[in-house]
Amino acid sequence: MATIYTVGHGARSSEALVSLLREAGIATLVDVRAFPSSKRHPQFSRQNLQAALAQAAIAYDWQGKALGGYRSVPYPEHMKGEPFRAAAAALATRPGRICILCAESNPDDCHRSHIADWLATRGHKVVHLLAPGATREHAVHPQEDLWRDV
Numbered sequence: 123m124a125t126i127y128t129v130g131h132g133a134r135s136s137e138a139l140v141s142l143l144r145e146a147g148i149a150t151l152v153d154v155r156a157f158p159s160s161k162r163h164p165q166f167s168r169q170n171l172q173a174a175l176a177q178a179a180i181a182y183d184w185q186g187k188a189l190g191g192y193r194s195v196p197y198p199e200h201m202k203g204e205p206f207r208a209a210a211a212a213l214a215t216r217p218g219r220i221c222i223l224c225a226e227s228n229p230d231d232c233h234r235s236h237i238a239d240w241l242a243t244r245g246h247k248v249v250h251l252l253a254p255g256a257t258r259e260h261a262v263h264p265q266e267d268l269w270r271d272v
Contacts, residue, residue: 140180149219150181222234
């Protein structure tokens, strides 16, 4: 089974994010933000982030349409759709090390923890990149059965 990484850009610089991804040996960053832009942190707008990653030889893939969260639909409901299931299943079959990106630094405050639950309940190891030299293996939400049928 694949090991999949996650990271939140938070208020870091793009250089700090790239350094964290390099430290983990990430080949592809999968952006799961529904709207990949930030007024507060313009370095993480889709174009700027993609350019910074290209300079670091890290591939960029936006999957926000299928894996992003929308306020109009509770995320567990969104997860029941075929676009989510297909995109989430594809994460585990991608070549090289991949990392899921969203905005929140703490994975517990982010919809990527739901994606991590979905992956972990299917046997994949998920590791959250927190800071240089600091990672945490994902622990499935106590209501893990919520994700088994999604």
